[in-house]
Amino acid sequence: MSPRGTRDRMIDSAIVLMRERGAAAVSIDAVLTHSGAPRGSVYHHFPGGRDELILAAGRRAADVISGLISQAAEAGDARAAVERIAAFWKKVLVAGGFRAGCPIVALAVDARADLPEAEAVVREAFERWQGLLREAIEAAGVRTEEADELAALVLAAIEGAVVLCRGKRSVEPLDVVTRRLVGLLPEG
Numbered sequence: 001m002s003p004r005g006t007r008d009r010m011i012d013s014a015i016v017l018m019r020e021r022g023a024a025a026v027s028i029d030a031v032l033t034h035s036g037a038p039r040g041s042v043y044h045h046f047p048g049g050r051d052e053l054i055l056a057a058g059r060r061a062a063d064v065i066s067g068l069i070s071q072a073a074e075a076g077d078a079r080a081a082v083e084r085i086a087a088f089w090k091k092v093l094v095a096g097g098f099r100a101g102c103p104i105v106a107l108a109v110d111a112r113a114d115l116p117e118a119e120a121v122v123r124e125a126f127e128r129w130q131g132l133l134r135e136a137i138e139a140a141g142v143r144t145e146e147a148d149e150l151a152a153l154v155l156a157a158i159e160g161a162v163v164l165c166r167g168k169r170s171v172e173p174l175d176v177v178t179r180r181l182v183g184l185l186p187e188g
Contacts, residue, residue, distance in 0.1 A: 007045040009035040014057035019092070019100035023054055023118065024110035051115050054107070058118060061103040062125035069132040076139030078185045081132070082154055086178040089162050090171045098169040101162055130155055140186035154181055 013035035017026045028042055028050050046052040068088055072081035092100050104125045107118040133151035138144060157177045164173035 006035075006037050006041050010037050010041060010045065010053060011057050011060050013037075014053050015061050015103050016096075016100070018054070018057060018061070018103035018106045020096065021106075022110045023058075023103070023106040024114065026050070026054060026057075028053070051117070054115060055117055055121055058103060058107045058121040058125070062121065062128065065104075065125070066128050066132060069129055069136075073132045073136035073139075076136055078133060078136040078140060078150075078154075079182045079187065081136050082158070082178060082181045082185065085158055086161075086174050089158065089165075090174055093162065093165050093171060093174070098166050101166055102159060105159055105163075126155060137185060142186055150185065153184075157181055 010031055013031045014026055017030055017034060021030075031037075031053060032039060032042070042049065042053070046056070065085065065088075068084045069081045072078070072084050089102075104122055107115075108122045130148070130151045133154050134144070134147045137147035137150050142150065158174070158181075161174040161177040165171055
């Protein structure tokens with residue numbers, strides 16, 4: 001496989017492991033086993049070791065969610081953005097047997113002490129997601145301050161629903177939150 005392909009596999013594996021185990025429990029050995037990458041790949045692609053790999057995984061995970069929001073936000077449809085994010089999480093939750101959560105939340109909770117740089121990745125991800133949602137809500141005619149508060153509510157509710165889904169081993173909390181959020185948001 002090409003060097004870029006190996007790097008991508010390693011990042012994707014780190015994301016999966018962060019979702020399932022939390023950031024603090026992700027080791028180089030676990031990533032190598034999960035990705036099938038040779039040990040030398042770590043030093044080649046991530047000279048900063050585990051920390052560099054975890055941060056790259058956090059950034060990629062943030063980009064994935066940003067892409068989901070952006071597609072709906074560009075159309076000025078906050079409701080579609082919520083539904084798109086919820087559909088993504090339902091798929092991840094079910095496919096992972098309700099063991100997988102948000103890797104950005106894993107960074108927020110787990111990586112503060114051993115990886116202080118994660119704080120910036122977490123902050124940037126949540127700010128970007130909230131900003132994209134705010135733009136979609138504003139496009140539907142809501143003033144900026146209220147749109148920003150609604151965007152924060154959407155993020156908090158969805159992230160909380162993902163945690164509840166894991167605990168209940170059911171997508172019902174996400175369905176309820178999605179339905180309620182869509183009812184609060186203006187039509188795009």
